Amino acid sequence: MKRINIADVAQKAGVSPTAVSFAFNKPEQLNSETVNRIRMTAIEMGYMPNPMARALIAQRSGIIGVMLPQPLSTVLANPYFHTFLQGISSMCDEQALSLMTLSPMNGSLDQAIARSPVDGFIIVGYNEAHHEVSLLRKRGIQYVLVDGDATCAPSVNIDDEQGAYLAAKYLIDKGHRDILILMLDTAFGHADEELHGVAMRRMRGYRRAFDEVGVVWRDEWVLPSVSSMIGGQQNFDAAYEQGLRPTALLAAADAIAIGAIQAAIRRGMKVPQDLEIIGYDDSVLASLVQPGLSTVHQPIFEKGRVALELLIGEWENAATRITDVSAKQVWLPTHLVLRGTTT
Amino acid sequence: MKRINIADVAQKAGVSPTAVSFAFNKPEQLNSETVNRIRMTAIEMGYMPNPMARALIAQRSGIIGVMLPQPLSTVLANPYFHTFLQGISSMCDEQALSLMTLSPMNGSLDQAIARSPVDGFIIVGYNEAHHEVSLLRKRGIQYVLVDGDATCAPSVNIDDEQGAYLAAKYLIDKGHRDILILMLDTAFGHADEELHGVAMRRMRGYRRAFDEVGVVWRDEWVLPSVSSMIGGQQNFDAAYEQGLRPTALLAAADAIAIGAIQAAIRRGMKVPQDLEIIGYDDSVLASLVQPGLSTVHQPIFEKGRVALELLIGEWENAATRITDVSAKQVWLPTHLVLRGTTT
DNA sequence: ATGAAAGCGCTAACAA
């Protein structure tokens, strides 16, 4: 089925392709009668300008790409990303931009990037040093890094270290010494270096609190976990079967914490009486579960908004040729939120 | 900053643009030495083929568009869509497709559609009769309808009516007569006709159970609610202040049910002792809240997968010129899941 | 007020 193009419409309406183009983009340049006739014909024939051709000429598609560290289906299972994407979208809605998500296809992002007709990227969970990222840089494509280390490009991060410190400090001050830590597995160099920065910063924060008070840091008490409820369950169970008997738990993500709670309850423990727990992120789930999850709050929604704001700022910089020395690094604050999983 | 194009690379590498193109797309057609030289030069110059130009020629972008009934930020606040989008993405991941979301911009989808370089649409919550949808049809763009009435195009729906019937029947059989119904507001013709089909089908299901047993259906006991926790809270409160004293509650969406539960508890009621509640959708929240929400289960994830499968099927049909008479209407089953909000 | 023609960046017949 051949798609109708501008020439078809022009011919049927008895005008030139230029006229048809004007009828859609600059109607004021044309006799309003002609505009009407052309519009009529177009509708009748089911014509609509081809978006790809338009984008090719304009060198701009109105689409922003969000590069994610995991397959999309995994990401969408994570409440953190829900809120983050909401933040981006709220800005998209305002700016009439469309949002496209890209995840590693067959383990690599190359494919995905090469095919994405986007005006810029928001890159989540990769450091600037990452291979694909440096390619973008070289190609002169605008991007903003989120949850990743950056120096040359704008970035949005939170104060992971401080948040982690506060959480650990709280439990230690309450007298806990046998604290199980379920850490993001990305801190262990398993998966690429995704989130490497974030995971390491949180680890350092926990550690700082331990060191400061002189509590022994035992590596066997730190387990890498995928960032999901299942991950939390499995690793809590694993710890228990290894003989660990924690009185408190630090989880580097809320989902992990919630999974661990379920596992603990299943083993007959009472939360928070037998086990105090502090998660990380303050995702929507934290206030929904029973008991409410004590956690480190980070402004997730705002993070998304700010990321897109920075990206838009980049476009404007490029347009007005202001030098790129700016490269803003935004650091958003974190704080402790106490709910029902701590006493 | 001028972007490097194929000609620049060709010149620098001392070959023709064709050679460069081949080096990227059909390396086997070229002397491997030449390929290497070209690749080197390309990397050095930071060159990457322009995705828009590619898509223009191929008449195919590898992107599928998901048309949503509400602004993206609203949609992402809804657990139903999380799971649905996960279903689509799981298929995307497998097929190396990218996913782009479009929401009404400034109240209309025209803008968004006109700018979307997609290979096809998954349209959620609109009927085939909807203006924008019929435009697509005319333009010859492939699409699949989800949660909407269709005859000419493929569609995926669930058995809304039966699910609603089961829920209402259950409560009625337990002896309840004062049943508050928090219905999707889209059943009331407020917002366009979005979800019109779905909302009406659920309404009919509830009604059928009432009629069958001869329970009086009172329109004042049916309140339109936006599909969110806030909506559920507000409408439960509104009902209460109107003097309604329900002993049971049917909510046409889980989010509504959960909001209503919170409102009820705040008024000192015990769930399920004072108020039995059945939601709709069985979204992830339903099993997370305390007490667990009894609800009508629908296979949300699968719905997303099937939708994309149908779309891909359309492409293949078009390619092999099989006539389009097929237009599969898929109906997925629903069933009742009892948890803690019923006795 | 309207049209002819050049080109956005790329691919793919067809030649050489």
Add this chain to the structure above:
DNA sequence: TTGTTAGCGCTTTCAT
């Protein structure tokens, strides 16, 4: 094995 050439569908000067 490599290059020439003609578009993909559209926008946009520059003429008329």
